[in-house]
Amino acid sequence: DTEVTQTPKHLVMGMTNKKSLKCEQHMGHRAMYWYKQKAKKPPELMFVYSYEKLSINESVPSRFSPECPNSSLLNLHLHALQPEDSALYLCASSLTSGRGYEQYFGPGTRLTVT
Amino acid sequence: TQLLEQSPQFLSIQEGENLTVYCNSSSVFSSLQWYRQEPGEGPVLLVTVVTGGEVKKLKRLTFQFGDARKDSSLHITAAQPGDTGLYLCAGARADSWGKLQFGAGTQVVVTP
Numbered sequence: 001d002t003e004v005t006q007t008p009k010h011l012v013m014g015m016t017n018k019k020s021l022k023c024e025q026h027m028g029h030r031a032m033y034w035y036k037q038k039a040k041k042p043p044e045l046m047f048v049y050s051y052e053k054l055s056i057n058e059s060v061p062s063r064f065s066p067e068c069p070n071s072s073l074l075n076l077h078l079h080a081l082q083p084e085d086s087a088l089y090l091c092a093s094s095l096t097s098g099r100g101y102e103q104y105f106g107p108g109t110r111l112t113v114t
Numbered sequence: 115t116q117l118l119e120q121s122p123q124f125l126s127i128q129e130g131e132n133l134t135v136y137c138n139s140s141s142v143f144s145s146l147q148w149y150r151q152e153p154g155e156g157p158v159l160l161v162t163v164v165t166g167g168e169v170k171k172l173k174r175l176t177f178q179f180g181d182a183r184k185d186s187s188l189h190i191t192a193a194q195p196g197d198t199g200l201y202l203c204a205g206a207r208a209d210s211w212g213k214l215q216f217g218a219g220t221q222v223v224v225t226p
Contacts (some may be wrong), residue, residue: 004156031212041215043157044203056212090156097212102147103204107157 001029004106006091012112015081021109023074024093029104031097032074034066035090037108043090049074050097081113117141118205120217125138125143125225130192135220138185143183143215146175146186151200159180193224 004025013019023032031050035043048056049068063085065077076089088108094101118156119138127133137146144162149157161170163179163186170177176189190197200221204214 005154038217040200040221042204042219044181045213047139048214057173091155094212101206102145102159103151103214104159104160108154108156110154 004091004093004104006089006106006109008109009073009107010110010112011097012114013081013114015083017081018077018079020078021076021091021111022075023106024072025093025104026072027093028071028110029093029095030071031094031101032043032068033092033094033103034064034074034076035092035105037088037090041098047076048097055097078111081111083113086111086113115213117215117218119205120220122220123218124221125223127193129194129224129226131224133190133193134220135188135203135222136185136190136200137217139203139205139215140184141205141207141215142183143205144183146179147202147214148186148188149202149204150200151220152198157202178213190222193222195224195226198222198224199208 007022037043047066049084052068067075089102090108091106092103094103144146146161147162151157161177166183167183168179173192183186
C-alpha cells in the first residue's frame with residue numbers, strides 16, 4: 001500500500017480565517033513533506049519533517065505553520081493567508097529523507113483564498 | 115535556475131504514435147524519479163532509476179538513466195488517450211537530503 005491521504009479535498013477560506021490541512025500515511029515512512037503547486041508548474045517544496053522533527057523550511061512565510069504530531073500525521077496550519085496563496089497543496093512521504101528514497105504524493109488539497 | 119531541464123514543454127500526438135520526453139542536467143543525481151499527474155490530483159510515481167545506464171520498462175513506457183546519471187528519458191510506445199497528463203522528472207542529489215529537483219514538466223495530450 002503506497003497511499004497518502006489528504007483532507008479536505010477542497011478548501012475555500014477568507015483572508016482572516018484559520019484552517020488546517022491534514023495528511024496521513026500508514027506506510028511506516030519517517031519523512032513527510034509539504035509542497036505547494038501552482039497551475040502548470042512543478043511542485044515547490046515548503047517543509048520537510050524527518051523523524052517528526054522539522055528538518056527543512058524553505059523560507060516559507062509564517063502564515064503557514066507545519067506540525068507533525070506523530071510519525072503518521074502531518075498538519076499544515078493556515079492563518080491570514082493572501083489570495084496569491086491559492087494553490088494545490090500536496091503532502092508526500094518517503095521511507096526516510098536520505099538520498100534516493102522515492103516520494104509518494106497524496107491527492108492534494110485545492111485551496112482558494114478569497 | 116532550473117537544475118533539471120525538461121523538454122518538450124508540450125506534446126500533442128494522435129493515439130498510436132510514439133513519444134519521448136527528455137530530462138537533462140549538468141548535475142549528477144543519485145536517483146531520478148518520473149511522475150505522471152492529472153489535473154487536480156497529486157503526482158503518481160511511475161518509476162525510480164538509480165544506476166547509470168539503467169533501463170526500466172513499465173508496459174508501453176521505457177525509462178532510461180544516462181550513463182553519467184545526469185539525464186533521463188521517458189519513451190511511450192503506441193500512446194493511448196489514458197497516457198494524457200503532466201509528466202514530471204525529479205532528481206535527488208547526494209547532498210539533497212529529501213529535496214527533489216523537479217523539471218518544469220511536459221504536458222502530453224493524446225487524442226483518439
